[in-house]
Amino acid sequence: MSTVVEQVWASLAHLTDPEIPVVTLRELGILRDVTETPDGVEVVITPTYTGCPAMGQIEDDVRGALDEAGIAARVITRLAPAWTTDWISDEAKEKLRVYGIAPPHTTRPDVSVVKFMRHRPAPDAVACPRCGSIHTVVSSQFGSTACKALYKCLDCQEPFDYFKPY
Amino acid sequence: MSAIQPSVAQDRSKQASAPVGGSAPNAVGSVGAPIEYILHLADNAVVLGQRNAEWCGHGPILEEDIAMGNVSLDYIGQARLLYQLAATRMGGDATEDKLAYFRDETQFRNYTLLELPHNGPLVGYAVSDRDYATTVVRNFLYGALMVLVWDALEKSPDADLAAIAAKSLKEARYHLHHAADWLVRFGDGTDESHQRAQAAVDHLFPYTEEFWTPSVAEDAAVAAGAGVDVCSLRAAWDAIVNETLSEATLVRPQVRGYVPEGKHGRHSEHLGYLLGEMQGLARAHPGATW
Numbered sequence: 001m002s003t004v005v006e007q008v009w010a011s012l013a014h015l016t017d018p019e020i021p022v023v024t025l026r027e028l029g030i031l032r033d034v035t036e037t038p039d040g041v042e043v044v045i046t047p048t049y050t051g052c053p054a055m056g057q058i059e060d061d062v063r064g065a066l067d068e069a070g071i072a073a074r075v076i077t078r079l080a081p082a083w084t085t086d087w088i089s090d091e092a093k094e095k096l097r098v099y100g101i102a103p104p105h106t107t108r109p110d111v112s113v114v115k116f117m118r119h120r121p122a123p124d125a126v127a128c129p130r131c132g133s134i135h136t137v138v139s140s141q142f143g144s145t146a147c148k149a150l151y152k153c154l155d156c157q158e159p160f161d162y163f164k165p166y
Numbered sequence: 167m168s169a170i171q172p173s174v175a176q177d178r179s180k181q182a183s184a185p186v187g188g189s190a191p192n193a194v195g196s197v198g199a200p201i202e203y204i205l206h207l208a209d210n211a212v213v214l215g216q217r218n219a220e221w222c223g224h225g226p227i228l229e230e231d232i233a234m235g236n237v238s239l240d241y242i243g244q245a246r247l248l249y250q251l252a253a254t255r256m257g258g259d260a261t262e263d264k265l266a267y268f269r270d271e272t273q274f275r276n277y278t279l280l281e282l283p284h285n286g287p288l289v290g291y292a293v294s295d296r297d298y299a300t301t302v303v304r305n306f307l308y309g310a311l312m313v314l315v316w317d318a319l320e321k322s323p324d325a326d327l328a329a330i331a332a333k334s335l336k337e338a339r340y341h342l343h344h345a346a347d348w349l350v351r352f353g354d355g356t357d358e359s360h361q362r363a364q365a366a367v368d369h370l371f372p373y374t375e376e377f378w379t380p381s382v383a384e385d386a387a388v389a390a391g392a393g394v395d396v397c398s399l400r401a402a403w404d405a406i407v408n409e410t411l412s413e414a415t416l417v418r419p420q421v422r423g424y425v426p427e428g429k430h431g432r433h434s435e436h437l438g439y440l441l442g443e444m445q446g447l448a449r450a451h452p453g454a455t456w
């Protein structure tokens with residue numbers, strides 16, 4: 001007999017990001033927590049980029065999956081701690097790569113903002129998700145969505161998305 | 167009002183669920199930033215977001231068209247979180263949509279810099295007259311301020327505001343990086359791009375004086391212990407701006423003492439047109455959804 005919390009996790013396990021359908025919300029770190037409170041079960045989600053248009057869809061998907069499973073739970077959006085790409089699991093990063101999106105490097109939170117500008121970090125050496133070459137260049141710091149930059153591989157000549165550290 | 171937690175199965179078409187901040191469910195009563203201060207931050211974000219979104223479909227190159235769309239999304243996302251926070255604290259029937267769409271020009275508390283069109287001085291205001299150097303310089307001057315503001319507010323004891331600041335800082339770094347890269351490319355580029363970048367710097371720099379004259383709302387936020395003393399950020403802002411301008415081979419102009427008053431609600435003639443476009447649909451069809 002599984003607990004209601006386990007049932008909620010199970011009912012949400014299949015939900016994926018609407019824009020990156022190969023990774024689940026849990027793997028991305030968007031689905032944060034499921035807890036049992038005196039007022040009922042709470043499902044906590046956290047937004048990625050503040051303006052990410054997929055968040056509305058994600059919230060609807062979570063509610064829909066709960067309804068389908070016949071589970072009454074509250075969906076709570078929580079901002080803190082702020083979502084970070086460091087929460088994306090290694091398995092999910094590999095899935096991103098296979099899907100054609102170069103996975104994010106680890107964030108560098110210790111750099112002060114002034115230092116950040118004074119010694120602007122060299123762009124991460126991003127490996128091409130197709131051929132593995134690190135002979136790649138940034139085409140644009142903003143790609144098909146806010147969370148991605150556009151890169152180009154100088155070896156296989158293919159353009160590709162890089163999931164930016166956040 | 168302490169109704170920060172969203173209701174169960176809320177209809178998203180009516181109002182997005184209000185976000186929950188840090189560990190404290192509601193900072194009001196302990197340390198809370200004044201609503202006017204939150205609106206100042208929100209209005210800045212929504213006005214520049216709306217302005218930059220004008221490049222959508224009109225960008226100088228495809229990559230920049232997309233970049234400005236994404237930067238605008240970030241700004242509008244930040245504005246939404248701030249309006250939601252303000253609305254929650256105002257209570258009653260306040261909503262993020264009412265704050266964005268049903269306040270008039272003089273109620274907006276954004277910097278004048280952010281409402282100016284993408285056109286340099288002495289040219290027309292047609293779409294074809296838009297100047298990307300003006301866009302880049304504005305994004306740079308404001309972006310350099312906001313990385314510092316969010317960095318400070320991330321440590322605010324107002325947990326809800328700190329939570330928004332922590333997210334916004336991550337985005338502001340990308341915005342500043344993007345604008346600085348282009349500023350250097352333009353300034354240290356061709357004769358034409360250098361000349362236009364310098365003209366944009368000369369045109370917009372005087373508007374930054376508004377950053378350094380605190381408003382009543384900003385003073386109140388500092389007094390409440392929840393805001394940031396903007397003047398304390400000036401040396402760091404100068405360092406970012408001077409170094410980038412120098413790298414871009416551009417000259418920082420002398421400022422002659424004019425201080426705009428957008429954050430007091432006294433705006434240029436341009437804000438009304440911007441709001442007219444932004445608010446028109448919501449006012450013509452109140453409650454419209456899609």
